Amino acid sequence: MAILHTVNKSPFEKNSLETVMRIAIEGSSVLFIEDGVYGAMDGTSLNGKVSDASNRLHFYVLGPDLKARGLSEGEVMDCIEVIDYEGFVDLVVKHDATHACL
């Protein structure tokens, strides 16, 4: 069953987002948290890869982490859903296991 992968580092500094997109199988979820939220922004060099992956994976980004960094929900890629802390808990419960990719 499906795994929730969290990414907490900027994709421009670390390769965790790329690794997660490589190993996550269809129907899995990816949640951007902490500095990982930069990977959810529209207009970056990663948009193509994330957009392609969104055909088989669900993407989420944690709203409070966006806000803390001065990023607005409107700047997030269309294929990514913004969630709050409750939504984070719901995702953890909904999946069979969480892979906090470090």
Next chain:
Amino acid sequence: MEDTPEKYEGGVVKKFMYVNRRAPHGTIYAQESLEVVLIGAAFEQDVSIVFLDDGVYQIRKDQDTSAIGTKNFSKTFRALEMYDVEKLYVEKESMEARGMTVDDLIVPVEMKTSEEIGRLMEKQDVILSF
């Protein structure tokens, strides 16, 4: 979890997967991961270890740390068998990107594609990343 975890005398056996993504000696992550693996194994849990990205460098053979004054824990990977930790996997893509083959490794492993690793991950109760 759809299956009831198998019981062993004194507790429950869960499937633990350790995901190692970092090179061995620049940071403490790899060594700490190995410590946690051994703890899990001591509690007779169902342990598997995956080496991804630079994590594959952890099990390169012929490591010699004598000149940098740190522990050469790569040898400990060979002791895992004694703790019944025998499910070691490397990701094919990570190996190929680094020009490595299984002959470069200190322990026997199974080579898996990204997708196969993803499928293995789905069968776990607990996933710990280092």
